[in-house]
Amino acid sequence: MNILGVSCYFHDAAAAILRDGVLLAAAEEERFSRKKHDFEFPQRAIDFCLRTAGITTGDLDYVVFFEKPFVKFERLLLSSMQTFPRSHKVFREAMVTWLGDKLWIKHLLQTRLGVAPDRILFSEHHLSHASSAFYCSPFDEAAVLTIDGVGEWATASLGVGRGTDLKLLKEIRFPHSLGLLYSAFTAFLGFEVNEGEYKVMGMAPFGTPRYVDDVWKLIKVAGDGSFELDMRYFSFHHSADQTFSAKFVELFGAPRDPKMNFFTPVSGYPEYFGAKPANFDEQSRLNQHYADLAASIQRVTEEVMLALARAAHRETGLTRLCMAGGCALNSVANGRILRETPFDEIYIHPAAGDGGNAVGAALYGYHALLGKPRAFVMEHAAWGEAHGPAATEQFLRDHGIPFERFDEQDRLIDRVVDRLQAGHVIGWSQGRFEWGPRALGHRSIIADPRRADMKDIVNTKIKFREPFRPFAPSVLAERTSEFFALPDAARHYPARFMLYVVDVKPEHRATLPAITHVDGTGRLQTVHRETNPRYHALIETFGRATGVPVVLNTSFNLRGEPIVNTPAEAFSTFMASGMDTLVLGDHVVDKRTVTG
Numbered sequence: 001m002n003i004l005g006v007s008c009y010f011h012d013a014a015a016a017i018l019r020d021g022v023l024l025a026a027a028e029e030e031r032f033s034r035k036k037h038d039f040e041f042p043q044r045a046i047d048f049c050l051r052t053a054g055i056t057t058g059d060l061d062y063v064v065f066f067e068k069p070f071v072k073f074e075r076l077l078l079s080s081m082q083t084f085p086r087s088h089k090v091f092r093e094a095m096v097t098w099l100g101d102k103l104w105i106k107h108l109l110q111t112r113l114g115v116a117p118d119r120i121l122f123s124e125h126h127l128s129h130a131s132s133a134f135y136c137s138p139f140d141e142a143a144v145l146t147i148d149g150v151g152e153w154a155t156a157s158l159g160v161g162r163g164t165d166l167k168l169l170k171e172i173r174f175p176h177s178l179g180l181l182y183s184a185f186t187a188f189l190g191f192e193v194n195e196g197e198y199k200v201m202g203m204a205p206f207g208t209p210r211y212v213d214d215v216w217k218l219i220k221v222a223g224d225g226s227f228e229l230d231m232r233y234f235s236f237h238h239s240a241d242q243t244f245s246a247k248f249v250e251l252f253g254a255p256r257d258p259k260m261n262f263f264t265p266v267s268g269y270p271e272y273f274g275a276k277p278a279n280f281d282e283q284s285r286l287n288q289h290y291a292d293l294a295a296s297i298q299r300v301t302e303e304v305m306l307a308l309a310r311a312a313h314r315e316t317g318l319t320r321l322c323m324a325g326g327c328a329l330n331s332v333a334n335g336r337i338l339r340e341t342p343f344d345e346i347y348i349h350p351a352a353g354d355g356g357n358a359v360g361a362a363l364y365g366y367h368a369l370l371g372k373p374r375a376f377v378m379e380h381a382a383w384g385e386a387h388g389p390a391a392t393e394q395f396l397r398d399h400g401i402p403f404e405r406f407d408e409q410d411r412l413i414d415r416v417v418d419r420l421q422a423g424h425v426i427g428w429s430q431g432r433f434e435w436g437p438r439a440l441g442h443r444s445i446i447a448d449p450r451r452a453d454m455k456d457i458v459n460t461k462i463k464f465r466e467p468f469r470p471f472a473p474s475v476l477a478e479r480t481s482e483f484f485a486l487p488d489a490a491r492h493y494p495a496r497f498m499l500y501v502v503d504v505k506p507e508h509r510a511t512l513p514a515i516t517h518v519d520g521t522g523r524l525q526t527v528h529r530e531t532n533p534r535y536h537a538l539i540e541t542f543g544r545a546t547g548v549p550v551v552l553n554t555s556f557n558l559r560g561e562p563i564v565n566t567p568a569e570a571f572s573t574f575m576a577s578g579m580d581t582l583v584l585g586d587h588v589v590d591k592r593t594v595t596g
């Protein structure tokens with residue numbers, strides 16, 4: 001039985017295909033369309049899924065859409081009516097866009113895919129998130145927590161999964177939303193909503209959470225973990241372009257200018273910002289204020305997520321927890337849930353944001369709606385498109401790009417390890433691209449984590465991004481506990497997907513300066529031989545040569561662009577940046593030979 005899951009028209013459009021309950025492929029539309037966070041109908045991702053499954057739309061038994069458009073439309077109408085006339089703009093935009101394609105999804109799927117109407121099923125937004133977490137987990141029984149901005153009405157839900165059965169027991173409803181609270185601060189701190197949330201998390205360790213009491217004026221948590229926002233501080237419920245209100249500004253001061261460089265007395269002033277400004281001290285103090293705010297909203301978010309997780313444990317009595325929804329990408333909060341709640345094991349879907357709902361919807365259809373048994377555990381995130389050696393070589397030859405080809409993996413790895421030790425920054429593209437926002441050794445930029453200057457080199461020559469954002473370590477799963485405060489690391493699934501931030505062991509912080517954040521933590525990825533053998537072999541060989549089985553890993557893209565997919569995209573990113581070496585499968589390109 002072939003089931004296609006589709007998520008679109010909100011944040012990240014994506015498609016996924018299941019055969020007899022086993023995932024064959026899943027990808028976000030942005031990787032094909034090259035539009036970051038593309039939310040349009042994911043035609044290219046659907047085509048890729050069908051291609052991978054070796055079928056056409058005529059072979060689809062069901063298509064499952066990730067949410068219920070009419071219920072969502074109802075929420076938009078009702079909430080803008082409540083705040084009319086302030087919300088007239090939201091109301092007008094909703095009518096214009098929703099009366100187009102969004103509302104008539106069933107008809108659209110029917111005409112675009114040629115599928116009969118009785119073959120089109122609908123999940124609900126938070127059920128899709130919950131399914132993406134529980135049905136992909138290895139657990140037979142678990143509490144399930146979903147937390148995001150908003151779906152139809154729900155912004156967070158608590159459920160229980162048992163076998164093929166998944167039920168949501170309670171939910172928190174719009175406008176009370178932890179995701180939208182975090183987004184309001186993201187906007188206030190000068191970053192783009194749905195994109196800059198990581199930047200707030202990266203900025204937080206530079207600050208002291210001195211405004212926690214003020215942030216608690218915005219959100220109240222009850223004894224059962226549920227919460228309410230004080231809506232006087234927000235405008236997202238009646239405005240299309242403003243998330244926080246004048247009262248918010250009264251409390252926290254003026255918002256940060258998005259064009260302002262971020263530096264504090266601790267971060268110092270990096271050379272690549274140019275000449276040090278005359279008013280360095282004053283600007284530095286101002287940035288410190290914003291870093292303190294970032295630390296405060298991050299701390300409150302962690303406390304709210306901890307309260308939800310503790311309540312989930314109390315109400316279900318279960319020891320395993322599954323999580324999804326955009327807030328489940330808050331890897332600092334996730335690490336605390338593991339350490340500070342009674343749950344012993346956690347599973348988080350790697351594409352915890354709305355893209356992941358394509359997989360969630362398909363699994364919901366298969367297990368919950370059709371009652372079929374479970375047949376799949378998501379052990380890794382490599383569900384995207386691959387480009388084999390023949391296609392890669394063709395591309396290199398067609399463009400006259402000099403390369404070396406290594407048919408033996410050991411020789412390839414020896415070459416890459418030599419380059420890493422020589423300080424090269426390497427574009428590493430192998431096999432199928434990753435599902436979800438993190439690069440996990442399939443479309444990664446890698447470097448030597450032992451060099452203190454590597455953070456600046458990668459930030460300035462390669463990623464052209466904010467200097468305060470930390471880089472992640474990829475570490476052998478079996479040796480993780482030597483370097484990071486994560487005992488028994490191999491059994492923790494979220495660590496495979498880079499979804500836990502934990503302490504770098506104090507004795508190794510000086511060994512690993514390029515991946516240790518200012519507060520001594522690291523957002524680690526554990527690498528398993530069974531699921532990523534070539535990347536594992538690379539890190540193992542690097543470990544034998546240096547004593548440190550860890551590489552610095554950041555996503556293979558330039559700032560603001562989607563992660564690369566094809567050899568052509570990898571090569572153009574390589575050329576547009578200061579990367580030294582490019583590895584495309586078995587083929588190695590050296591920048592020195594290309595530029596002459």
Ligand SMILES: [Fe+2]
Pocket residue numbers: 125129148149150151325326353354
């Ligand atoms: Fe969501």
